[in-house]
Amino acid sequence: MKKKIAVIGSGFSGLSAASYAAKAGFEVHVFEKNNQAGGRARQFITSNGYAFDMGPSWYWMPDIIEGFFQDFGCGTADYFKLISLNPQFEMIFSNEKLTIPKNYEDLKRLFEKIEKGAGIQLDKFMDSAKYKYSVGMKEFVKKPCYSWLEFAQPKILNSAVKLNLISNFRNYVQKFFKDAKLRSLMEFPIIFLGASPQNIPALYSLMNYGGYVLGTHYPMGGFYQLVLAMKNIADNQGVMFHFDHAIDSINIVKNKVTSIEIKGKKLSFDAIIASSDYHHTEQLLPEKFRNYDENYWNSRTFAPSCLIYYVGIKEIIPNLKHHTLFFENDLDAHIDCIYVEKKWPEKPLFYVCCPSKTDEKVAPKNCENLFLLMPIAIGIKDDEKIREQYLGEMLGRIEKLTGVKNLKDKIEYKRSYCVADFQNDYNAFGGNAYGLANTLQQTAVWKPKIFNKKVQNLFYTGQLTVPGPGVPPSIISGKIVADEIYKYLKN
Known part of the structure; x- marks a missing residue:
């Protein structure tokens, strides 16, 4: 008889873990609190024909x-058409804008035009970033991170200096570029990692390579594809x-999960993979079986929440391009509002996606x-009045860029999403949107463990554990945990 695994949550890590566990021969059941798969990557379609990726x-x-x-013996092309965007995105500053081309040689020319010698410096930066990407995304992030000994491999040890694990991202970027706009452009991807560039290891320049060199893409039909x-992969594996x-x-019972309970009904399983919010999952356990207490979670540095419209x-x-970053105001001032002052920003930065x-x-x-989308601090109070205030701010700056007047009068559909919604829909700690920040103190072995230290057959996956926030890391996280649960159940 097949051993049974329950996966809690159907975000990217849950879908990944379920697919790999089923492929390994287990009977896998995914339990999702919402009415569709995807977690934070859900999609909704309005009655008048708008399809919004959430x-x-x-x-x-x-x-x-x-x-x-x-x-699983196939490719993305079997499921959707992937478009390489050109330009990749546009970045708006107070006095000009940068249009980021698809072609790397064109990007070099743009850098050189802005700052003499920056084209050569970009080559040096990206050569190093490519190396980090190769080691980081192919070796470093695939470890379960039980112990630092997992990284005691010749390739990783020999790469320690090249990976720039100790130096911070901001100082690293400043070694290559002097122009403030170019620095902002290189620092932008770090926002996804949930901390100031001053607190993120320079290792994560690999994201610049993964984005600017490998390109920015779009799956036709929306990210929900x-x-x-x-x-579909999971379905085909029998999930x-x-x-x-x-x-x-x-x-x-006796330090092992025996069942989960839903609406008074108990369902028995041999093991659990929690792709749900880590903190919330632990609230489903008796307190003595939790890995971490409230003091631990309150002491963590979380990636931001967001106001989304x-x-x-x-x-x-x-x-207006497919992706546009509005960086007319000071990045550090906005970051301080998120991490230091924990308040709504006075002069926000924000992002617009226009997939149409x-x-x-x-x-x-x-x-x-x-x-x-506007990044904000977790746990702050949000209400409709505050949301509408910032919508007006964002629309005004879009009008200034595009020359379109009275955008608010041309809205025929509007929905907001913020801290309270992340908490209600995803049980997200503090209403966070991206998980834990990838600071040095919250990297690898220092992240919340993928296994429960007191319960033998309970494992965790997703953006609050290794390797961290983002879609590709979440997919990798699911595979890591599926491999570990295979080892456990096959023993």
Whole structure:
């Protein structure tokens, strides 16, 4: 008889873990509290024809994502058409804008135009970033991180200096570039890692390579196509999905999980993989069986939450790209509001995704699909009045860029999403959007463990454990845990 595994949550790490565990020969059941797969990467379609991706919109590190499908004998092309965006994105400053081209040689010319010698410096930066990407994404991030001894391999040890694990990202970037705009451009990807560039290891320059060199992509039909494709893989492996099934408790006998409880009904399993919020999962356990107490979670540095708006505009907006970063204000001031002052920013930075520029199917004809995102501190109070205030701010700056007037009057669909929604929909600690920040003190072995130290058959996956936040790392996280649970159940 097959051993049974329950996977809690159907985000990218849950879909990945379920697929690999089923491939290994286990009977796998996925329990999802919402009515569709995807977690933060869900999609909703409005009655008037807008298709909004709710979460991730940057398709970076395509080789890592492709690797998941290759493990199951197929490719992303079997499920969706992937477009390489050109330009990749646009970055708006107070006095000019940078348009980031698809072609790397064009990017070099742009750097050289802004700062003499910066083209050669970009080559040096990216050569190092490529090496980090090769070691980091192919070796470093695939460890379960039980112990530092896992990294005592010749390739990793010999790479220690080249990986720049100790130096911080900001100082590292400043060694290559003097121009403030170029520095902001190179620091931008670090926002996804959830901390100031001053607190992120220079190792993560690998993200610049994974984005700017490998390119920024878009799956036609929206980012949710990746969720559907991964669910299809899981379906083909025999995974069974149970939607609208929130877990009430995890039951333990003699230091082993015996069952989960849903609406008074107990379901028995041989092991559990929790892809749900780590802190929330631990609340489903008796206190003595939790890995970490409240003091631990309150002492962690979390990646930001977000104010998001999904907006349908009944008019084509000229001069707006698929991805646009509004960096007219000071990055450090915004970051301080998130991590130091923990308040709403006075002069925010924000991001706009307009997928209808690439994909006519995500909006009605002659209309635009806008996804507006502003990073904010976790745990802060949000209400409709505050949300609307910042919507007005963001729309005003879009109007200034595009020359379009009275955007607010042209809205035919609007929905906001913020701290309280992340808490309600995903049980996210403090309403965080991206998990734990990838600071040096929260890297590898110093992240929350993928196994429960007091319960033999309970494992954790996702952005709050190794390797960290982001879509590709979450997919890798699922595979790591599936491998570990295979070792456990086969013993």
